[in-house]
Amino acid sequence: MASLSGDPVLEFGDNIEDLHNNNIINGNTNNNKEVIDKASLLVRGEENITAATSNNNKEGGERDMAPPATNSIHRSGSRPQLDLSKAAIQGNSEERDPTILLPNQSDDISHLALDIGGSLIKLVYFSRHEDRSSDDKRKKTVKERLGISNGNRRSYPILGGRLHFVKFETSKLNECLDFISSKQLHRGGIDSHRWNSEAPANENAVIKATGGGAFKFADIFKERLGVSIDKEDEMDCLVAGANFLLKAIRHEAFTHMEGHKEFVQIDPNDLFPYLLVNIGSGVSMIKVDGEGKFQRVSGTNVGGGTYWGLGRLLTKCKSFDELLELSQRGDNRTIDMLVGDIYGGMDYSKIGLSASTIASSFGKAISDKKELEDYRPEDISLSLLRMISYNIGQISYLNALRFGLKRIFFGGFFIRGHAYTMDTISFAVQFWSQGEAQAMFLRHEGFLGALGAFMSNEKHGLDDLMVHQLVERFPMGAPYTGGKIHGPPLGDLNEKISWMEKFVLKGTEITAPVPMAPPGTTGLGGFEVPSSKGCTLRSDASALNVGVLHLVPTLEVFPLLADPKMYEPNTIDLSDHSELEYWFTVLSEHLPDLVDKAVASEGGTDDAKRRGDAFARAFSAHLARLMEEPAAYGKLGLANLLELREECLREFQFHDAYRSIKQRENEASLAVLPDLLMELDRMDEEARLLTLIEGVLAANIFDWGSRACVDLYHKGTIIEIYRMSRDKMQRPWRVDDFDLFKERMSGSKGKKPRPHKRALLFVDNSGADVILGMLPLARELLRRGTEVVLVANSLPALNDVTAMELPDIVAEAAKHCDILRRAAEAGGLLVDAMNNTLDGSKENSSSVPLMVVENGCGSPCIDLRQVSSELAAAAKDADLIILEGMGRALHTNFNARFKCDALKAWIQLHSLPLQAQQQKPLCPSEEAVE
Amino acid sequence: MDLQDDVSNQQNSERGSQISHLALDIGGSLVKLVYFSRNNDSRRDDDNEQRSRNECLGVSDSDTCQPFLDGRLHFAKFETSKINDCLEFICSKKLHLGGFQDCTAPSSENICVKATGGGAYKFADLFKEKLGICFDKEDEMDCLVTGANFLLKTVHQEAFTYLDGQKEFVQIDHNDLYPYLLVNIGSGVSMIKVDGDGKFERVSGTNLGGGTFWGLGRLLTKCKNFDELLELSHQGNNRVIDMLVGDIYGGTEYAKIGLSATTIASSFGKAISDNKELEDYKAEDISRSLLRMISNNIGQISYLNALRFGLKRIIFAGFFIRGQAYTMDTISVAVHYWSNGEAKAMFLRHEGFLGALGAFRSYEKQSLDGLMVHKIVQKNPSSISSAGDKSCCSLNSDSKNENENSGCSVYGM
Structure with a gap:
């Protein structure tokens, strides 16, 4: 049981100030160094309480002015941008709203x-989400209570769906046509085809297309698919695409210097103007001032076509990629004339040129006696690449300077995410701007x-999508295919698995890293050989970076975030390689166990085993890929990594790997709940509050969902373990704001504070955690007249309790507790019971309601920028937030600030933020409550 | 003795x-x-x-x-x-x-x-x-600056413009000589802002210079010397090897952005799509394409730098030019094109x-x-x-x- 002792941390506050935050971190750090197992205390200053109170008053005032009926207006306050766009759309939606929802007319x-x-050939196509059941009674009642009208949804022509990005080689046009045909994309996708299968092909079907081939291949499309282009x-199109990506995708843009990729978050309101440099065969430089407002200000004829054209003549390479690949092993010094060559190895430092600066591309080919055959193709390719990249970087910078543009985005087929190309361009921009300008690249540049x-099809209404409504997912095949063009669409799961098996065989060959040229000399700056980090960069890196964009119009930014713009969910930055390594190990070690559970959850059939195997391969490949290049899928945080695992499971149709485990834990916990409640009721208020918080911490020990935990359930009774660990929660905890919390709850010096109006309880695990930890706390709040909203996952993640499961759990608990029963009835959770009561009784009920909302995600962590609309609605009236568990209170949101009081509580198992404890085993050793 | x-x-x-x-x-x-x-x-x-x-x-x-x-x-x-x-x-x-x-x-x-x-x-x-x-x-x-200043101040009819085959000497008022941009095209290219005698700054440059022309040209054509390569360019037709705007847009101009069908969209861009090998291209065409690529590029970067510092005069010198009419013409056209006719390229008779x-x-x-x-x-x-x-x-x-x-x-x- 010693293993159950830990470092509980209780942190409480509202508008947490930096000072305090630093204290917490320092406190953690210090204590961690001195006594790992010793708890610590950290109390917030008085001013916080004051701030909290005044804030509450203010919010109260607002509430008074805005009655519940005008809830939608109230909502608009926190998201003005969305509301503006909504207004515009609603006007239009009068005309076209129904047509979109009717499958018969989806041909439009x-x-x-x-x-x-x-x-x-680049394809972007859209597939709709299968509509999830909305007959769920819980959802219905929640919606009524929170005033969410379904009408909001109708303002989006797209009800939610996915944007897919696919590439084909132009020379393999037939593959592309087959692909379109098999997915019926030209008829509005398979969804609508199903409805229209009898209908003849629409004579007037039209596909939007751009690029030179839109002219060239129009006839073939007409002939083969019967569509006009x-x-x-x-x-x-370029500008519209870039604008959309920069506004809608959070980490779309990145810088690439010396092999290091760093994502840049761009404020969509401060995007314009910028310079868009599209490097195709030639280069276009476009000054973009706004939506549809742009001007081609410059360009150069030395572009991708020059690289490939000259490269082909000089090296006999058969493809662009081959040429690019060659460059990675090249040494341009054999062919370029460097400053050092002219100055006999010396720098011309007076004008800031180092010896390794290229004075003249291909300049050495003059003086040497060598002929073309005597030069290595690798060297020629590199020399060409540098010549062209530098030149483009330079001209771009000069144009940005000319128009006073701060940002330069580079895109186009020449780049292809090629690390060296990006480095070279970045170097040129940095060199010529003396560090004042930075080249940026786009993940979806192709x-x-x-x-x-x-986008040019206005009917999609994509313009109005906001960042928080887009979720990017990476298909499981990505690590294997290298994102390369593939032929047949993967329709069903079986195809996916066999495809996966096929590619596992070829996988190593396809993903073998291409070694980079050794870093060259460095000097005062100039056209150095950009050094690249490690040997992991490959020419096709960008292709991997594009996932499927899921459009979820119902997602919103959590309205209680103090500063949504500055909010960063991830506490742990996995760009730190040691952190990544640690988590890689944790996840890899946990994988066999997870696969066992997943297969068992599906009855352990052969099919399940096959799927489990495919899942393990896919996920391992993702992990390996990420170890190689952490930024492969965009900015990588722990939350993303954990979610990737859940997504991967779902992709192989393991919808709830922990189903039976959760059930067992819930039953065991519910059985002992009455006992616990009785114990609590015997205590006085002060003691009860402390015991409740200790209980939350103690129950969170059942967090890890590991074998150790399962063993606990087998031995002894759960309540014994629970009590034992609760007793271990000796204050002070590692971070201990309990006194502050108590003061806010119970007041001091006989002054009774006003209770909170509504509390949002972000619950964590099934079993003891939610039932013995959070439910009793919820009950206490209800007793004090605070409405309680239990916030749970929309989709299963590990053993986390979901919003679908909670009503049953509450109903079961309510059988033994009046407080919970009345509140659950008031909250519409006890549907059956409600039906049996007279209508009036609900209104007469004196209890504040207990509700359940889904949080909109299916991950052990939560990104508060993308929460469900019901959570957002529930948050409007909330003035207390309780985040429980490592995933949501530590790994994410550790640094989150809220507009109202917030309590964070967790038991720490793995590592402290900002300070990896890599040797820690995967077992409970620390705990923290905040 | x-x-x-x-x-x-x-x-x-x-x-x-x-x-x-x-x-x-x-x-x-x-x-x-x-x-x-x-x-x-x-x-x-x-x-x-x-x-x-x-x-x-x-x-x-x-x-x-x-x-x-x-x-x-x-x-x-x-x-x-x-x-x-x-x-x-x-x-x-x-x-x-x-x-x-x-x-x-x-x-x-x-x-x-x-x-x-x-x-x-x-x-x-x-x-x-x-x-x-x-x-x-x-x-x-x-030395470059001293040389240029000396020539511009002391030699009659040293500077001239060259456009459409027309050479025109420019009389520069000695008191209104500065500032100007001196572009010296040697193996590489230096761009120097000259503010007076001994007062100057190297503001830019490019590694696509005379060395690139000669180096690439030698590899691609087997020419034995620079002048032979230049000579070849006279008889060449770069359209054979360059991708023109018209090639992309089916012969129509992409007028919307002011590009005529004969504008080079991508130097050597046609070498991509063709099934031709190096031997199938005429050395003349290659030389012409190379010359235009490099001249055009130098002209463009020079103009952008002149613009940046508000310099009215751009003087090109260095051995790349060698009084080559076509080279001068291309540079002049580039400067003219990018500046919308506002800037003029000037050349020196003693450029080298x-x-x-x-x-x-x-x-x-x-x-x-x-x-x-x-x-x-x-x-x-x-x-x-x-x-x-x-x-x-x-x-x-x-x-x-x-x-x-x-x-x-x-x-x-």
């Missing part, structure tokens, strides 16, 4: 757009045109 | 009036020489010199106390890879010894010659060993010798500083009718006897 919507370039202007063409 | 003594005496006694007879600019691909010969030189072994001497008006300026300053500045160049030719040339003309002493003179005399360019460092030992001279190294940029001239000038600033335009008269050897034409700067690998194809007479003060 093109679900496909193409960018047909000289070498690649509606040609969109290339520049228009798809700007296609996306823009897609 | 007397004469040599004479020089020595001057060196010892009259520092203010001494004139060294040689300065070098040793670049990555070419060695440029400027040397001085006096009109009363008793050892005229050159026909041109002979003739020009006769032609030279013996302007006597009563103010001057340096009568021997009457003379001529000669310009010569060699490929850097054939540095030995250059050494031999110097030796044969005894330039390092003031043109009068035997080649066999002991090297211990510690003769100093002004030199600039990277080769001044790289080949210092070689010159010491072979000719017994040490280099007095002058800063490259200093700025550095060497600047180094030469650094011997004794005061001795030439006072020179006014009217005291300098350019004489071209009769074989060359119009300076600024390509022939002006032909590069012959075995050009020992043909090196002086451009002369400049300097009258005493």
Whole structure:
């Protein structure tokens, strides 16, 4: 049981100030160093309480002015941007709203757009989400109570769905046509095809397309698919695509210096103006001032076509990629004339040119006696690449300077996420701007045109999507295919698995890292050989970076975030390699156990085993890929990594791996709940509050969902373990704001504070955690007249309790407790009971309601920028937030500030933020309550 | 021998009036020489010199106390890879010894010659060993600017514009010369903002320069020298190999963004899609495409830099140009295109010798500083009718006897 002791941390506050936050971190750090197992105390200053109170008053005032009926207006206050756009759409929605929802008319919507370039065809297509059951009674009642009208949804022509990005080689146009045909994309996708299967192909079907091939291949499309191509202007599309990506995807843009990729978060309101440099065969430089407002200000004829054209003539390479690949092993010094060559190895430092600066590209080919055959193709390719990249970087910078543009985004087929190319361009921009300007790149750079063409169909209403409504997911195949063009669409699961098996065989070959050229000399700056980190960069890196964009219009920003713009959910930055390694190990070690559980949850059938195997391979491959290049899928935080695992499970149709375990834990816990409640009721208020908090911490020990925990359930009774660990929660905890919390709850010096109006309880695990920890706390709050909203996952993640499961748990608990029963009735959770009561009784009920809302995610962590609309609605009236468990209170949201009082509580198992304890075993050793 | 003594005496006694007879600019691909010969030189072994001497008006300026300053500045160049030719040339003309002493003179005399360019460092030992001279190294940029300023201020009809085959000399008001952008196109390209005598800053440059043209050209065409490659470009048609806007948009102009169908969208872009190999392209076309790519690029970057600093004049110089009409035309068009006609490219007749001239000038600033335009008269050897034409700067690998194809007479003060 010693293993159950830990470092409880209780942190309480509202508008947490930096000072205090630092204290917490320092406190943690110090204590951690001195006595790992010793708890610590940290009390917030008085001013916090004051701030909290005044804040509450203010909020109270607002509430008074805004009666519940005008809830929607109230909501608008926190998200003005969305409301503005909504207004615009609603006007239009009068005309076209129903047509979109009717499958028969979905032919109007093109679900496909193409960018047909000289070498690649880029496809962007859309598939709708299968509508999740909305007959769920809980949801219905929650909606009524929280005043969410379904009408909001109708303002989005797209009810939610996915944007897919696919590439084909232009030379393999037939594959592309087959793909479109098999998915019925030209008829609005398979969804609508199902409805229209009898209908003849629409004569008037039109696909938006851009790029030179839109002209060239129009006839073939007409002939093969019976669709006409509606040609969109290339520049228009590029700009529209870039604008959409920069506004809608949080970590779309990144810098790339010396092999290091860093994502840049761009405020969508401060995006313009910028310079968009599209490097295709030639180079276009476009000054973008706003939506549809742009001007081609410059360009150069030395572009991707020059690289490939000259490269082909000089090296006999058969493909662009081959040429690019060669460059990675090249040494341009054999062919370029460097400053050092002219100055006999010396720098020309007077004008800031180091010896390794390229004075003249291909300049050495003059003086040497060598012929073309005497040069290595690798060296030629590198020399060409640097010549062209530097030149583009330089001209871009000069143009940015000319128009006073702060940002330069580079895109186009020449770059292809090629690390060296990006480094070279970045170098040039940095060199010429003397560090004042930075080159930025886009993850979806190859798809700007296609996306823009897609956007040009106004009916999609994509313009109005906000960042928080988009979730990017990475298909499980990505690590294997390298994102390369693949032929057949993967329809069903079986196809996926066999495809996975197929690629596992080829996998190593495909993903073998390409060694980079050794870093060259460094000097005062100039056209150095950009050094690249490690040997992990490969030419096709960018292709991996594009996932499927899920559009979820119902997602919103959590309204109680104090500063949504500055909010960063992840506490642990996995760009720190040691952190990544630690988590990689944790997840890898846990994987076999997880697979066992997942397979067991599906009855252990052969099919389940096969799927489990495929899942393990897919996830391992993702992990391996991320170890190689942490930024492969965008900015990587722990939350993303954990969610990736859940997504991966779902992809192989393991919808709830912990189903039976959760059930067992719930039953065991519910059995002992009455006993616990009786014990609590015997205590006086002060003692009870402390015991409750200790109970929350104690119950969170059952967090890890590991074998150790399962053993606990087998031995002894759960209440014994619970009590034992509760007794171990000796204050002071590692971070201990209990006194502050107590004061806010019970007051001091006989002054009784006003109770909170509504508390949001973010629950964590099933079993003891929610039933013996959070429910009793909820009950205490209800008793004090505070409405309680239990916030739980929308989809299963490990053993976390879900919003679908909670009503049953509450109903079971309510059987033994009046407080819970009345509150649950008031909250509409006890549907059956409600039906049996007279209508009036609900209104007469004196109890404040207990409700359950889903949080909108299916991960052990939570990103408060993307929560369900019901949670957002519930948060309107909330003035207390309780975050429980490591995933939501430590790994994410440790640094989150809220507009109202917030309590964070967790038992710490793995490692402290900002300070990895890599040797820690995966077992409870610390706990923390905040 | 007397004469040599004479020089020595001057060196010892009259520092203010001494004139060294040689300065070098040793670049990555070419060695440029400027040397001085006096009109009363008793050892005229050159026909041109002979003739020009006769032609030279013996302007006597009563103010001057340096009568021997009457003379001529000669310009010569060699490929850097054939540095030995250059050494031999110097030796044969005894330039390092003031043109009068035997080649066999002991090297211990510690003769100093002004030199600039990277080769001044790289080949210092070689010159010491072979000719017994040490280099007095002058800063490259200093020399370029000094040379350009000197030419622009003192030589009539030095600068000209070139557009659509029309060459037009520009008279620059000496008091309104600065600031200007000096673009020196050697192996690489330096862009220098000049604000006055000795006041300048290297603001930019590009690694796509003459070396790139010649280097890539050599690899692609097997041409044996720079001039051959340039010559080829005259007969070439870059449309065979460049991707034009019209190629992408099916022959129609992409008028929306102001690109005509003949605008080059991507240099060498057609080499992608064709099934042709290198051998299937004509060397002429390749050369033309290369030349346009590099000229255009230099023109564009130069204009952007001029714009950035608000400079009205862009003066192009350096050996890449060589008075090549087509090169100048392309650069001019690029500047014209990108500036919407607001900026004009200008060229210098002595474009290749700025550095060497600047180094030469650094011997004794005061001795030439006072020179006014009217005291300098350019004489071209009769074989060359119009300076600024390509022939002006032909590069012959075995050009020992043909090196002086451009002369400049300097009258005493």
